[in-house]
Amino acid sequence: xxxxxxQKALRYLIYGVYVVSAxxxxxxxxxxxxxxxxxxxxxxxxxxSLPANSALANLxxxxxxxxxxxxxxxxxxxxxxxxxxxxxxxxxxxxxQAENGVPYLADALSILECEHAGSVENLGDHTVLLGKVTAAxxxxxxxxxxxxxxxFDPLSF
Numbered sequence: 001x002x003x004x005x006x007q008k009a010l011r012y013l014i015y016g017v018y019v020v021s022a023x024x025x026x027x028x029x030x031x032x033x034x035x036x037x038x039x040x041x042x043x044x045x046x047x048x049s050l051p052a053n054s055a056l057a058n059l060x061x062x063x064x065x066x067x068x069x070x071x072x073x074x075x076x077x078x079x080x081x082x083x084x085x086x087x088x089x090x091x092x093x094x095x096x097q098a099e100n101g102v103p104y105l106a107d108a109l110s111i112l113e114c115e116h117a118g119s120v121e122n123l124g125d126h127t128v129l130l131g132k133v134t135a136a137x138x139x140x141x142x143x144x145x146x147x148x149x150x151x152f153d154p155l156s157f
Contacts, residue, residue, distance in 0.1 A: 007155060015147035015154045017079050020048055022059045022066040023102050029056040030105075032082035034147045034154055035126070036068055044133040045117060051157075052127045060129050061119045065100040068131075071145040072109035079150055099135050109145075110138045 015034035022029055035049035046068065050057040060066050071079055081093075096106040100113045114131025121127050147154050 011154055013154070017071045017075070017145040017147055017150060017152075018048075019069040019071065019079070019082050019105055019108070020050065020056060020060075020066055021069065021102055021104055022056060022064045024059055024062075024064050027055075027059065028103055029059060030082055030103075031056045032079055032157075034152070034157055039130070046112065046114060046131045046133060048114075048129045048131060049126045050129060052121065052123075052125055057127045057129065060116055060131075061121075061127060063116050065102055065113065065115050065134075066129075066131060067098050067100070067102045067104040068112045068114065069105040069108035070110045070112070071105075072140055072142040073145050073149060074142075075107075075145050076150045078105070078107070079145065079152075083152070098137075106139065109140050109142055110136065112136050 018033050018036045019030050020033050033048060033050055037047050039045050039047040094106040095103045098104050098113045104111045112133050113135040115134055117130040117132040119127055119129050
């Protein structure tokens with residue numbers, strides 16, 4: 001089936017590759033999202049889009065702090081591990097704990113720690129979560145991984 005003009009145009013947007021994580025009690029979750037953007041400067045605020053039915057969106061939407069790990073170029077294999085639905089953090093990942101208590105991928109390019117600042121629900125299949133950035137850390141030198149570099153389809157999230 002031929003691609004529609006809207007599908008083609010949406011694929012021209014620049015998408016990064018981010019792993020969003022949150023924790024509450026013993027419930028630690030991570031999920032890949034290409035839809036993260038700064039939406040405010042003062043205070044610095046992110047908009048993060050996650051599947052509306054995901055446990056991670058529900059956890060963050062209930063007020064849990066979260067971390068956005070910005071993956072670096074060359075980390076496609078790492079990104080693939082977080083493609084299919086909510087992922088328990090589990091073994092096999094080099095993790096560290098942010099100041100807000102949330103685990104993050106220690107080998108990412110950088111992280112942004114956020115506190116929940118609101119949600120936009122009932123948009124369809126995704127919920128947009130707003131996060132006030134409370135801390136940031138550079139973890140490595142390099143460039144961010146983009147969705148185009150991975151070959152993942154931005155319209156399949």
